[in-house]
Amino acid sequence: MRVLVTGGAGFIGSHLCERLLGDGHEVVCLDNFFTGTKQNIMRLLDDHRFELVRHDIIEPILLEVDRVFNLACPASPIHYQYNPVKTIKTSVMGTINMLGLAKRVRARILQASTSEVYGDPQVHPQPEEYWGNVNPIGIRSCYDEGKRVAETLMMDYHRQNGVDIRIVRIFNTYGPRMAVNDGRVVSNFIVQALKGEDITVYGEGQQTRSFCYVSDLVDGLVRMMACDGFTGPVNLGNPAETTILEFAKRIIALTGSRSRIVFKPLPADDPKQRQPDIRLAGEKLGWTPRVPVEQGLRETIDYFSALLGTSQP
Numbered sequence: 001m002r003v004l005v006t007g008g009a010g011f012i013g014s015h016l017c018e019r020l021l022g023d024g025h026e027v028v029c030l031d032n033f034f035t036g037t038k039q040n041i042m043r044l045l046d047d048h049r050f051e052l053v054r055h056d057i058i059e060p061i062l063l064e065v066d067r068v069f070n071l072a073c074p075a076s077p078i079h080y081q082y083n084p085v086k087t088i089k090t091s092v093m094g095t096i097n098m099l100g101l102a103k104r105v106r107a108r109i110l111q112a113s114t115s116e117v118y119g120d121p122q123v124h125p126q127p128e129e130y131w132g133n134v135n136p137i138g139i140r141s142c143y144d145e146g147k148r149v150a151e152t153l154m155m156d157y158h159r160q161n162g163v164d165i166r167i168v169r170i171f172n173t174y175g176p177r178m179a180v181n182d183g184r185v186v187s188n189f190i191v192q193a194l195k196g197e198d199i200t201v202y203g204e205g206q207q208t209r210s211f212c213y214v215s216d217l218v219d220g221l222v223r224m225m226a227c228d229g230f231t232g233p234v235n236l237g238n239p240a241e242t243t244i245l246e247f248a249k250r251i252i253a254l255t256g257s258r259s260r261i262v263f264k265p266l267p268a269d270d271p272k273q274r275q276p277d278i279r280l281a282g283e284k285l286g287w288t289p290r291v292p293v294e295q296g297l298r299e300t301i302d303y304f305s306a307l308l309g310t311s312q313p
């Protein structure tokens, strides 16, 4: 099949492109390089089944494809808050454009949604039926509400126009090729630990997250795209929940770093707890994460260590 991956030069997108080529597909990678880089997909450029298109999904585009993975959107709070109007345009106008394309060429389209649609959740862990607790006017709203509208658009194009849709709610995912400077907790803590800098825990570090390794996540995306008769939304994530303070200590132990933990102000609307309920993914897709957090973190530490030229104990 010919598969379009928007945001294909980003962290998750580049791993997905690699996996799809490995599965024998032709891949069209579309990106505006806001947070993605050519470096992420460099090794794929020699493959004749791989094409790279520099384009912004806010503008319409005509492409003949069978499948669309719509991943284009900055994901780290620093990046999506850098130009919030652009972020919401990417989720709303960008998703309309990709749905228009899918409708025209009768392609199946999968939307990369997020656990942020649950906001600061009052139900724990979060099942797909939970409608969430989202601030519509806060600094995270450009991302959260944008992604919620994107889900609405997917469902409306499906009901109104019969577009073949899939919605996946991705929980915190980590691994090689996260950007060094994107401000997300995994890259921040590992880079700080490797450089011997202070580890910046926001608030008291009692907020929780559950971290999924990127190969597991990509496997879930591929299974969802291949699954017939199920639109989702479906949660994909690793239920291994940890407080951010415990996580900082774990990174220090795994890197053998001498870094100290320092406490910084908690950003506004930072969700207090997050853990995916993944029973639906198990039932419908036969999917469950396989990579233990310790193993995934070692791979990620090795990646950043090589990138930064630091030696590990």
Ligand code: NAD
Pocket (backbone or CB within 6 Å): 006, 007, 008, 009, 010, 011, 012, 013, 030, 031, 032, 033, 034, 035, 036, 037, 055, 056, 057, 058, 070, 071, 072, 073, 074, 075, 076, 090, 094, 112, 113, 114, 115, 169, 170, 171, 172, 173, 174
């Ligand atoms: P990323 O920032 O590394 O990748 C996003 C990619 O989209 C980048 O390559 C960027 O240049 C591109 N992009 C952004 N705006 C664009 C536009 N208007 N037109 C074309 N390309 C554009 O982030 P990621 O972690 O790989 O996230 C990929 C997707 O998964 C995003 O949609 C994100 O919301 C979703 N997601 C990720 C996580 C996570 O933990 N990584 C969690 C939930 C949801």
Ligand code: UDP
Pocket (backbone or CB within 6 Å): 076, 077, 172, 183, 184, 185, 186, 188, 189, 200, 201, 202, 203, 207, 209, 244, 266, 267, 270, 271
């Ligand atoms: N966080 C932190 N220190 C950092 C970066 C993030 O304590 O240097 C916290 C952040 O406040 C949040 C959690 O780690 O509670 C996850 O943050 P991230 O930006 O990775 O993702 P998200 O909040 O979108 O889940």
